[in-house]
Amino acid sequence: MSTELNFTKAALTSLEVPPKGKRCYYRDTRQKGLIVQQTSTGRLTFYVYRWVQGKPERIRVGDFPDMSIDQARRKAQEIMGEIAQGKNPNDTKRSLRQEMTLGELFTTYLDRHARQHKKTWEEDQGQFDRYLSDWKQRRLQTIKRVDIQKRHSQIGEEHGIYAANRTLALLSVLFNKAVDWGWEGGNPALGIKRFREKSRERFLQPDELPRFFQALAKEPNITIRDYVLLSLLTGARKSNILEMRWSEVNLERSTWFIPDTKNGTSQTVPLVPEAAELLQVRKESAESEWVFPGAGKTGHLVEPKKAWAKILERAGLTDLRLHDLRRSLGSWQAATGASLSIIGKSLNHKNVNTTSIYARLNIDPVRQSMEKAVEAMFATMAPPSVESDGSEPGPSDIAGS
Numbered sequence: 001m002s003t004e005l006n007f008t009k010a011a012l013t014s015l016e017v018p019p020k021g022k023r024c025y026y027r028d029t030r031q032k033g034l035i036v037q038q039t040s041t042g043r044l045t046f047y048v049y050r051w052v053q054g055k056p057e058r059i060r061v062g063d064f065p066d067m068s069i070d071q072a073r074r075k076a077q078e079i080m081g082e083i084a085q086g087k088n089p090n091d092t093k094r095s096l097r098q099e100m101t102l103g104e105l106f107t108t109y110l111d112r113h114a115r116q117h118k119k120t121w122e123e124d125q126g127q128f129d130r131y132l133s134d135w136k137q138r139r140l141q142t143i144k145r146v147d148i149q150k151r152h153s154q155i156g157e158e159h160g161i162y163a164a165n166r167t168l169a170l171l172s173v174l175f176n177k178a179v180d181w182g183w184e185g186g187n188p189a190l191g192i193k194r195f196r197e198k199s200r201e202r203f204l205q206p207d208e209l210p211r212f213f214q215a216l217a218k219e220p221n222i223t224i225r226d227y228v229l230l231s232l233l234t235g236a237r238k239s240n241i242l243e244m245r246w247s248e249v250n251l252e253r254s255t256w257f258i259p260d261t262k263n264g265t266s267q268t269v270p271l272v273p274e275a276a277e278l279l280q281v282r283k284e285s286a287e288s289e290w291v292f293p294g295a296g297k298t299g300h301l302v303e304p305k306k307a308w309a310k311i312l313e314r315a316g317l318t319d320l321r322l323h324d325l326r327r328s329l330g331s332w333q334a335a336t337g338a339s340l341s342i343i344g345k346s347l348n349h350k351n352v353n354t355t356s357i358y359a360r361l362n363i364d365p366v367r368q369s370m371e372k373a374v375e376a377m378f379a380t381m382a383p384p385s386v387e388s389d390g391s392e393p394g395p396s397d398i399a400g401s
Helices: 009-013 069-084 089-099 102-117 121-131 145-159 161-180 209-217 222-234 238-242 273-284 305-315 323-335 340-347 355-359 363-378
Strands: 002-005 023-028 034-039 044-052 055-064 255-258 267-270
Touching (some): 034 069, 044 069, 055 069, 069 089, 102 121, 121 145, 121 161, 145 161, 209 222, 209 305, 222 238, 222 273, 222 305, 267 363, 273 363, 323 340
Parallel strands (some): 002 023
Antiparallel strands (some): 023 034, 034 044, 255 267
């Protein structure tokens, strides 16, 4: 059953959401054949509902409010014109979807969704290239649940449970999008059990920090050495540090303004004295807009995986990732008495339960907490030798040479 309604923005946005598992349909009083479907999640989708070649057809037009009412009416007129000519628009869609390959679907996913809405779309690209590239030419209808189960298990055995679960999640998203775009084959990845994961709690321990600092001081590439040290001193995400620009750095205020983070928000990072000192030295010889310039097409440094592996080898450390430096700052803040809200503000964590608390914090207690944590980390270094000048160890012992 459907109800007649003059489609207006006010009318559609004020519709009562149906009970869970139910759907409601409304017919536009101005455009023949145009209906809107409302699900229990509140989603509104325009369709043209007509009898075509002796059977009822529901032809998807678009989602509201991404598609305006006027756009939906114009599109409905075009569809009605095709039907009048004896064509069935759904037949064309079905044939296209049936012939689509996984590679074509992934490209469509990148173009229509990921690049526009995901800051981490390049991770999806890497995941697809590493674990699904041999499926590029496979038609969607040939990929069955058992195929995905086998691939999930294979990746888990050869590359680890985290890589396997991320690949399974990507496949599920791809097929969900295909369904949204008209694919009628369903999602074969639904219901496949993921491997149980443990939350990662790795951070630099007191006995590891001296070895880490010593190994880092021996890194011959100054740009990489400074990048790694700043990762620890700021707790910022690696992508933000790699893309750090001088225009974002205010050395007079000792702050770094990140205009756009993974959370979709901006962030002002307090620069502890050790971080400000490092940046001041780099600024004096800077010739690029990037704080950490690189030779590649991006113009800035990319993740130095080989150099990082050598640093860990020199330090005798295992199972430590660059992202663990971010966790290390937070852990040392906690160890030196910082509250969870201060740590969350420092690391720009987005938590709906504490967002209101973060909003009331100014930068001073965050800076004080970060400085206290950094001082504690540097205090793990060996005391000055008799031959030294007696000063406390600091970043200049690592980055200023």
